[in-house]
Amino acid sequence: MPLYDYVCQKCKNKFEMLRKFSDSSPVACPKCASTEVTRKPATFITGGDKHKHHPHWPFERG
Numbered sequence: 001m002p003l004y005d006y007v008c009q010k011c012k013n014k015f016e017m018l019r020k021f022s023d024s025s026p027v028a029c030p031k032c033a034s035t036e037v038t039r040k041p042a043t044f045i046t047g048g049d050k051h052k053h054h055p056h057w058p059f060e061r062g
């Protein structure tokens with residue numbers, strides 16, 4: 001399930017919400033309850049950071 005970032009157009013509050021792909025019901029700002037919110041691109045919650053290090057990175061040698 002993707003985590004979406006929203007920005008309220010009324011009070012400029014930024015908040016995150018987990019939504020199903022199929023869920024198209026309006027999102028209300030938790031601060032002012034306005035539904036004038038803009039959704040930013042989804043961030044997927046993943047646990048792995050496998051590609052953080054490159055053990056065989058071809059670094060310069062002495």
Ligand SMILES: [Zn+2]
Binds near residue numbers: 012029033
């Ligand atoms: Zn708001």
